[in-house]
Amino acid sequence: MRIRYSAPYLFLTPALTAIFVFFFIPVIAAFVISFTDFDIYAINNFGTARFIGFDNYKALINDQLFWTSLKNTFYFVIAAGPLSIAISLGAAILLSSKLVRLKPLFRLTYFLPVVTTLVAVAIVWRFIYHPRFGILNYFLEFFGINPIDWLGDPNWAMPAIILMAVWKNFGYNMIIFIAGLQNIPEDLYEAATIDGANGWQKFKKITLPMLAPTTLFISIITMIGFFQLFAEPYVMTQGGPLNSTLSIVQYMYQEGFRWWNMGYSAAIAFVLFLIIFTGTLIQFKLQKSPEA
Amino acid sequence: MLSKKVILYFILITGGIITLAPFVWMLSASFMYDGHANVYPPRFIPDIFTLTQYEVLFQRLDIGKNFINSLFLSITVTAVSLFFNSMAGFAFAKYRFKGKNKLFNLLLSSMIIPAQVTMLPLFLMLKSVGLINTYMAVIIPGMANIFGIFLIRQYVLSIPDSLIESAKIDGASDFRIYRSIILPLAMPILVTLAIFTFMGTWNDFLWPLIALTDNSMYTMPVALANLMGEHSKDPELMMAGSVVTIIPVIIVFLALQKYYIKGIMMGSVKG
Structure with missing residues (x-):
């Protein structure tokens, strides 16, 4: 048979050229820029940017606002991540129960926030959190809870964003968990029942271990997504009040595209990359150790 | 019980x-x-x-223009990236060539790099050729994506080689095989990827916010966020804007939800 060497390269060229030129080169360029003082003057004349070594990274260490954005983002990831995963798992288990009918309807309902435009729902939630007219405070009043100034109080603004993010995202992981649950052989549960295991024991000894690979995957994609927090604070709080919701990406955006400190902004972007990379490694390690 | x-x-x-x-x-x-x-x-x-709020949106605030922008960009990015990704996915699935596995692994492992890292240089690149604030600024970074190539490759792997072999014996060209055998058989994954891409482009915020600088060029999410600045005290108007923004993605999702949900499950069972 004739071997056509050129064919695969022709098929690959358009996609790989696009990825190379508009993804890989920018990644390398960003790395280089992070070691320069690239600013508004350099935008029109690249030649004016100078190499300044690690100065941007050193400056970050002493930048109070950067630490605030780091702290806020970690707060968001550490709270919203496990919370949304736990709710996803809970919903998936309930929807896998044989007692429940109309499963597709429930699944569809829970999934709806996932597909909707983040900016649009963030705006909806901004009004839901209105201290006087918002529907959240209205509902909470039934339980005797006094009105909370969700987005105006520095202590409540981040929890408000976390709550909204959980509502928006749990449906996605729920779908993946449902698929994972379907792959657990039914006879494992039957054998456990015969041995007299109760529901909680079955959950702990069968469901959780069997779901471990799924959970690892979900933890990683959720973490990567949540570290990129941007639109919610941009729309709902602009990073306030008192910078209590300023995120890393938002700080990067402000430095780079509002003040045009592109060298500094590139350094922030690389710190974000480093954090995501480390986070992924840690989760792989945790998963491998027996007690996790 | x-x-x-x-x-x-x-x-x-x-x-x-x-x-x-x-x-x-x-x-x-x-x-x-x-x-x-x-x-x-x-x-x-x-x-x-x-319907006052909708009238204000479309007549006074001209949101129809932003809606058209979003629709045009989402459809274009979907069409172009589907074409590019499917060719690359086919090549990775069905051809043997030098450095294939290395190249594929390099692509996969670079998926961990957050897109934000590329945005500053991308902005400078596009600005230096005068493409900032044009449709191209949004289309260019979306032309191909690694996840799409991966998804298509996984699917095409399951298409039997014998089909391709017999087409070759009949004298079909490589492109003919791609167009007449691979594309029709891979239709389910192409539909899935089309929904992902359409919704992803429609819902995207940060990059259009950076790349589009003029109100008439804004996509729906950017226009909506911009509107929020002036109308933060007008929930009725803002809710109408949110409805208009959300409706297209809801329609696409409800019409094609089976493909969408399958895609999520496929993406999660990677090796």
């Missing part, structure tokens, strides 16, 4: 109400006159039904 069932339904229905309440309120407030959503207790049904 009955009580267990009752508890189960109670939790599921409560969850459903919580999930849907924001949408119900959004829809209801969008049909109210100015100030009618700023009341206590909140209304879940408009006291007087009106």
Whole structure:
């Protein structure tokens, strides 16, 4: 048979050229820029940017606002991540129960926030959190809870964003968990029942271990997504009040595209990359150790 | 057994109400006159039904233009990236060539790099060739993506080699095989990827916010966020804007949800 060497390269060229030129080169360029003082003057004349070594990274260490954005983002990831995963798992288990009918309807309902435009729902939630007219405070009043100034109080603004993010995202992981649950052989549960295991024991000894690979995957994609927090604070709080919701990406955006400190902004972007990379490694390690 | 069932339904229905309440309120407030959503207790049904807010959006604020921008960009990015990704996915699945595995692994492992890292240089690149604030600024970074190539490759792997071999014996060219055998057989994954890409482009915010600088060029999410600056005290108008932004993605999702959900499951079972 004739071997056509050129064919695969022709098929690959358009996609790989696009990825190379508009993804890989920018990644390398960003790395280089992070070691320069690239600013508004350099935008029109690249030649004016100078190499300044690690100065941007050193400056970050002493930048109070950067630490605030780091702290806020970690707060968001550490709270919203496990919370949304736990709710996803809970919903998936309930929807896998044989007692429940109309499963597709429930699944569809829970999934709806996932597909909707983040900016649009963030705006909806901004009004839901209105201290006087918002529907959240209205509902909470039934339980005797006094009105909370969700987005105006520095202590409540981040929890408000976390709550909204959980509502928006749990449906996605729920779908993946449902698929994972379907792959657990039914006879494992039957054998456990015969041995007299109760529901909680079955959950702990069968469901959780069997779901471990799924959970690892979900933890990683959720973490990567949540570290990129941007639109919610941009729309709902602009990073306030008192910078209590300023995120890393938002700080990067402000430095780079509002003040045009592109060298500094590139350094922030690389710190974000480093954090995501480390986070992924840690989760792989945790998963491998027996007690996790 | 009955009580267990009752508890189960109670939790599921409560969850459903919580999930849907924001949408119900959004829809209801969008049909109210100015100030009618700023009341206590909140209304879940408009006291007087009106389309005023939608008229303001489309006539005075010209949001139709932004809607067209979003629609055009989402469709274009979907078409172009589907074409590029499917060719690359086919090549990775069905050809043997030098450095294939290394190249594929390099692509896969670079998926961990957050897109934000590329945005500064991308902006500078596009600015230096005068493409900032044009449609191309949004289309260019979306032309191909690694996840799409991966998804298509996984699917095409399952197409039997014998089909390709017999087409070759019949004298079909490589492109002919791609067009007449691979594409039709890979249709389910192409539909899945099309929905992902369409929705992803429609919903995207940060990059269009950076790359588009003029109101008439804005996509819906950027226009909406911009509108929020001036109308933060007008929930009725903002809810109408949110409804208009969300409706296309909801329609696409409801029409093609099976493909969408399958795609999520496929993406999650990678080796």
